[in-house]
Amino acid sequence: MARKRYIQAVNEALFEEMERDPKVIVFGEDVELAIFGDTRGLLERFGRNRIRNTPICEATLAGMAVGAAAAGFRVVLHMMFSNFIYTGFDAIANQMAKLRLMTGGQIELPITILAGYGGGRANAAQHSDTPHPLLMNLGGVNVLVPATPADAKGLLKEAIRGHNPTFFLEASGRGGDSGEVPDGEYTVPFGKAAVARAGRDVTIVAIGSMLKPALAAAEKLHAAGIQAEVIDPRTLVPLDEQAILASVGKTGRAIIVDEARDRCSAASHIAAVVADKAFAALRAPVKRITVPNVAMPYAPNAEMHVFPSDDQIARVATELVRFRTQ
Amino acid sequence: MARKRYIQAVNEALFEEMERDPKVIVFGEDVELAIFGDTRGLLERFGRNRIRNTPICEATLAGMAVGAAAAGFRVVLHMMFSNFIYTGFDAIANQMAKLRLMTGGQIELPITILAGYGGGRANAAQHSDTPHPLLMNLGGVNVLVPATPADAKGLLKEAIRGHNPTFFLEASGRGGDSGEVPDGEYTVPFGKAAVARAGRDVTIVAIGSMLKPALAAAEKLHAAGIQAEVIDPRTLVPLDEQAILASVGKTGRAIIVDEARDRCSAASHIAAVVADKAFAALRAPVKRITVPNVAMPYAPNAEMHVFPSDDQIARVATELVRFRTQ
Amino acid sequence: MANQHNPSNEQLLALYERMLLIRRMEERLRADAAAGKLPGAVHLYIGQEAIAAGVCAQLRGSDWITSTHRGHGHFLGKGGDPKAMMAEIWGKRTGICKGMGGSMHVADLSKGILGANGIVGGGLAIAVGAAFGAMLAGDGKVAVAFFGDGAANQGVFMECLNVSTLWKLPIIFVCEHNQFCEFTPSATVTAGQIADRARAFKIPCAVVDGNDVAEVWAAAGDAVERARAGGGASYIEAQTYRIQGHLEAEALFLAGGKYREEREIDEWRKRDPLERLRERLLSSGAASEEALNAVDLRVAPIVEGSARFAEESEPADPELALQVMFSGQRP
Amino acid sequence: MANQHNPSNEQLLALYERMLLIRRMEERLRADAAAGKLPGAVHLYIGQEAIAAGVCAQLRGSDWITSTHRGHGHFLGKGGDPKAMMAEIWGKRTGICKGMGGSMHVADLSKGILGANGIVGGGLAIAVGAAFGAMLAGDGKVAVAFFGDGAANQGVFMECLNVSTLWKLPIIFVCEHNQFCEFTPSATVTAGQIADRARAFKIPCAVVDGNDVAEVWAAAGDAVERARAGGGASYIEAQTYRIQGHLEAEALFLAGGKYREEREIDEWRKRDPLERLRERLLSSGAASEEALNAVDLRVAPIVEGSARFAEESEPADPELALQVMFSGQRP
Ligand SMILES: Cc1ncc(C[n+]2csc(CCOP(=O)(O)OP(=O)(O)O)c2C)c(N)n1
Ligand SMILES: Cc1ncc(C[n+]2csc(CCOP(=O)(O)OP(=O)(O)O)c2C)c(N)n1
Ligand SMILES: [Mg+2]
Ligand SMILES: [Mg+2]
Secondary structure (H helix, E strand, O other), X not given: OEEEEHHHHXXXXXXXXXXXXXXXXXXXXXXXXXXXXXXXXXXXXXXXXXXXXXXXXXXXXXXXXXXXXXXXXXXXXXXXXXXXXXXXXXXXXXXXXXXXXXXXXXXXXXXXXXXXXXXXXXXXXXXXXXXXXXXXXXXXXXXXXXXXXXXXXXXXXXXHHOOOOEEEEXXXXXXOOEEEEOXXXXXXXOOOOEEEEOOOOEEEEEOHHHHHHHHHHHHHHHHOOOXXXXXXXXXXXXXXXXXXXXXXXXXXXXXXXXXXXXXXOHHHHHHHHHHHHOHHHOOOOOEEEEEOOOOOOOOHHHHHHHOOOHHHHHHHHHXXXXXXXX | OEEEEHHHHHHHHHHHHHHHOOOEEEEEXXXXXXXXXXXXXXXXXXXXXXXXXXOOOHHHHHHHHHHHHHOXXXXXXXXXXXXXXXXXXXXXXXXXXXXXXXXXXXXXXXXXEEEEEOOOOOOOHHHOOOOHHHHHHHOOOEEEOOOOHHHHHHHHHHHHHOOOOEEEEEEOOOOOOEEEEOOOOOOOOOOOOEEEEOOOOEEEEEOHHHHHHHHHHHHHHHHOOOOEEEEEOOEEEOOOHHHHHHHHHHHOOEEEEEEEEOOOOHXXXXXXXXXXXXXXXXXXXXXXXXEOOOOOOOOHHHHHHHOOOHHHHHHHHHHHHHOOOO | OOOOOOOXXXXXXXXXXXXXXXXXXXXXXXXXXXXXXXXXXXXXXXXOHHHHHHHHOOOOOOOEEEOOOOOHHHHHHOOOOHHHHHHHHOOEOOOOOOOOOOHHHOOEHHHOEOOOOOOOOHHHHHHHXXXXXXXXXXXXXXXEEEEEOOHHHOHHHHHHHXXXXXXXXXXXXXXXXXXXXXXXXXHHOOOOOHHHHHHOOOOOEEEEEOOOHHHHHHHHHHHHHHHXXXXXXXXXXXXXXXXXXXXXXXXHHHOOOOXXXXXXXXXXHOOOHHHXXXXXXXXXXXXXXXXXXXXXXXHHHHHHHHHHHHHHOOEOOOOHHHHHOOOOOOO | OOOXXXXXXXHHHHHHHHHHHHHHHHXXXXXXXXXXXXXXXXXXXXXXXXXXXXXXXXXXXXXXXXXXXXXXXXXXXXXXXXXXXXXXXXOEOOOOOOOOOOHHHOOEHHHOEOOOOOXXXXXXXXXXXXXXXXXXXXXXXXXXXXXXXXXXXXXXXXXXXXXXXXXXXXXXXXXEEOOEEOXXXXXXOOOOOHHHHHHOOOOOEEEEEOOOHHHHHHHHHXXXXXXXXXXXXXXXXXXXXXXXXXXXXXXXXHOOOOOOOHHHHHHHHOOOHHHHHHHXXXXXXXXXXXXXXXXXXXXXXXXXXXXXXXXXXXXXXXXXXXXXXXXXXXX
């Protein structure tokens, strides 16, 4: 184990997988000089046949990922900010997510798409979207939201070795966050949630960037005598329903915290799964703490205002624990 | 009142609003000859300055809608099949849905986008998507899913007179379905659900195309002594939460039927709202009946297989009514 | 032997056979569509056969193609199996995509056919990606993107021209200019000459008579040679005409509306690529009436057999969508 | 009076003042960014001022423009209020967008400024839509789409050229070729000449020295005249150079990486558009040192006042997003 920054973990995963398999290629805008830092050093080590800058043309880049994967490569496409996923959305939603089904399973598309998501840095509306709900609804792509450096490294390696299109979403501006990363070779499997903190009174499902405020809230709740269990799904497609249901089965209370806009969010979906499959265990309403249905404002105070906070999480958790049906 | 086909109701709404306001313009691919029939006759009546065929370039068409609306027009953009929304998604998600917020409210964007959605006609994966969940998550656009000719006409007129970008989604291939349409001038307000059938035992929220099987299921349930209440939200953004909650408050049981893929569907979201705000009334798990997380297969039998059916709805409703917590 | 610009008699005869196969298959589909036997929409390739046949004759089995919603000709041109295609269009489990794709998505990866495509312009970037892969792999493969004049108005076309030129990719853009985008005459939605858009990138361009298979074949030969030699992208515009409606059942959609004159269709029928090739073969003495009739006799049972196979096959496996959506994972 | 191709001395002096205002505002933002006072990223326009100033001088207040992530110059060029812009970039409620948009989204609808844009290429189609509106309204307005050389690789560019040509829209495409797309030299991602892409549509093209405001002004004059006369679209490519980093704080992102030579920047500094104009004014006797100093004295307090206004203003209303997301409706 060693403490590493998130971005360093991502960088290591790329390095190791490119070393391991010459079929791994990386392309995207400004990947050579690594605007986010995650692709740093790859050009020097692997050359322009393995990593290369592209023109700004997301529609084509996403389509090319499909073609290059069909031609036998393991493609890593860097799309920088999540909002640019929309610019390439035709090839993602109509081709990448559907081609395998449409060919009756003739094709495998080992494609990993990296993009930063979310707000909190005054990047304003066009650089702050949290697009996992849209991607989850597409049906043909995996969606990863690793919150720790260790998970980032392990999930990215798993994605690159995988067989299906996979979105690897990094919380924007959190590249500097650090955490313990296992030494040596490892991967993290898809569809296995992590219990980031154990507790018996209330389940907090914290998605991606929301792990931090959720853990902070759990700490505050602990001080108030409430033991929150914090679940980090780590991957949204596939989703570890069992882990969530097991926790709610124990606590009888569920809060889902999601940086996505509320409507049709991952929080909505997980809440729906809980209301369906853990109904008998529920002792209180299922709560979502999300971003309201607005585009992200620019001003930091306005941004903060729409963001889930640890206080808000702690408050809702406390209400749930106190909830009594009449 | 007179019986009219759905497509005729849409056509009347366009006619009437274009007559009423010279600022209403219509453009899109093949609108002059009306591939779906909904724009038939408009060219002859209003000329090419009010309705015109465009090249195939959805990205630009969606962006142009924004510019033309900013320049003072009420834009109706026909995008044919919902999947082509993805092709124009950049301008929709990054511009249309955000420009008003980003300008601090300086701008109004009276834009109505028409598109057919859903499967059931062997149109295969790239012509069968049901995109309302993605649009609902965007946050800056209204989403209408009228299921009857009367609602189609009234909601479309309301949309065209409105102040915000609005998606008007028509179930593909249902243009021939008919129903009673009020005579004379009327509109249907956004955010008001309809009680399509009253009942006391179970609430079935049926979205768009799913109204038909939901009503058929309610009929079957009636024969079996179960009185289902069928709620048609009619508009998903804004969503009439009160109507849904009032119904569930009465029945204690909720099923949401949605032709969208399950994950992060409108069904998920409505289930989440119910599990939050109607928790105390709930007597059984909240159920979603949706399309599984696959691209639509082509073969009619395979398509049928993934589609919600009246039998399935009736079966789930019966289970819910029988549900007892241990 | 023929040189690159003049197909040999043998080659012409092979082209004739391929074109005839496409034509007869399409005619059969036309009849079956009219009879209400086909589940989805079909967009027929009648009148454009010389393009798929001429281009694909220059390709190897392992080369890549991407196609359009009007993709049966490309599938057959590239060596796709007629039976498997027919069964696919019928939505049967014996179909090349097991009934999951249908007419607009016929694909055979083992033959380099990356699929027909229901999104106008959707195949362009996929072909560019495959060409990029071929370049990186150094495997000598070439990619061909077939697309319509309508698709040439999608911006992705320009993006693909740019990337392909920059990276000298082994790709050929084949624009089938059939004068229409659905019910819209192309001239009313297309500014300037499409070829000029490629010329802006200094991509070698050939604008050919798409109803003359020898012309198409020669242009494709040049382009393929250039691509394999590392010379980068080429653009071929094959001028032709869509004889059938945009889709079968067009009349239903039009409901009396009109976007072209019957006379114009008749004019173009006179330039039928198959008829022209037939006459050329006969008048040049390259083939006798008997030889051509023999081709007919070879093609007819394939078509008949394919249709019968399709009709008699089991419907698709309704569970399959859930199984194949992901590789090694449930959806 | 000046003719269309030679600005009068008065006009040149007005251009000088506008360019100087942009420059000084940007320098102030550079300092405030370095001091960590600005919440978000800022992309500065230093070295490109002649383009916004030259083009906008040919426009009326009611004409439309769309801009890019590097949009302060266009905002000021089109007559946007410096105080309101500065406050916006500071995220204050007195900002032109009430703090909701920030640097990348400064917009003033009342002045025809449809907004800076964080999506590369995002403004193109919006301008085409506005031009379409102007054509339909017959109100004589013109739309200008400012965009970068990087944006010219987005397919939407070609789509917009096509629609604008077809419909003879009153639009001017102004490509600011500043040699870079972020940290990528444009030449490595751009095949051929961008102007040729417009020429493929037979759109009149002018490739001008973007650091010579008189050249830009003259080309824009032609284009605006053509647009107003119903002559359709024009393309202007202004060749220039990005003097600042892609964004302030670029060094942090680069972490020692390098994509251009200091020497190259110095070369271009010698072609500074403001300096050149200053020298021209002086050497031609069009303006005296005193007159130019007077301009400085007019501009300085505007900049200072804007910065002070911004700094002293109240933060944005945190509830506002929920109020303005929709018009007349809660989100
Ligand atoms: C992105 C997208 N937009 C619109 C359509 C609807 N559509 C199907 S075919 C077609 C016309 C295509 O014209 P062209 O590319 O010339 O091909 P052709 O039909 O002439 O072979 C259109 C508009 C589509 N399938 N995809
Ligand atoms: C759709 C999209 N892709 C990528 C980016 C990231 N990005 C911001 S500016 C930029 C370079 C733009 O270059 P150019 O158009 O030449 O403008 P310049 O910065 O030189 O003024 C890129 C890639 C973006 N903002 N939007
Ligand atoms: Mg065509
Ligand atoms: Mg640039």
